[in-house]
Amino acid sequence: MAAYAIAHLAGVELGPEIVAYLRQIDATLAPYEGRYLIHGGRAEVLEGAWEGDLIVIGFPDMGRARAWYASEAYRRILPLRTGHSQGSVILIDGVADGHRATDILG
Template sequence: MKAYAVGHLHSVTMGPAIVEYVERIEATLAPFGGRYIVHGARPEVKEGSWHGDLIVIEFPDRTAAGAWYASPAYQAIKPLRADNSEGEILLIDGVGAGHKALDVLA
């Protein structure tokens, strides 16, 4: 089952460190089958409020997502982001092709 790394970043200080992070992150994803699904696009807010940027990276499964996050390559660049932004980073499983809303009640 697909899994996702989800980042909600705000208060990003754009500068050399963030530029370096963006330049280097792609290479950390490739060994784990990671690919961008959403990368900072501005949402059309229909309800509530929103601030910040949303990043969604798809992985083949939760094991791959966790291995990417824990990898030495990603850990080496993580401070470039973490020291220059605020936000949440999540790893979360997706649902199978046949998932129905009522499945969560089972």
């Protein structure tokens, strides 16, 4: 089942460190088949308030998502982002094809 790395970032200081991070992250994703599904972009707010940027990276499964985040290549560049932005990052499982809202009811 697909899994996703989701980041909601705010206060990104677009300086040399963030640029270096952006130039290097794609190479860390490739061995784990990670691909961008959402990378910032203008959000059309329909309810509530929204600030910051949303990034969603898809992986074939949770094992590869975890392996990417824990990889030496990613851990090496991570401080370039964390030192110049605030936010939350999660890994989350997707749902199977044909998932219905009521499936969560058990």
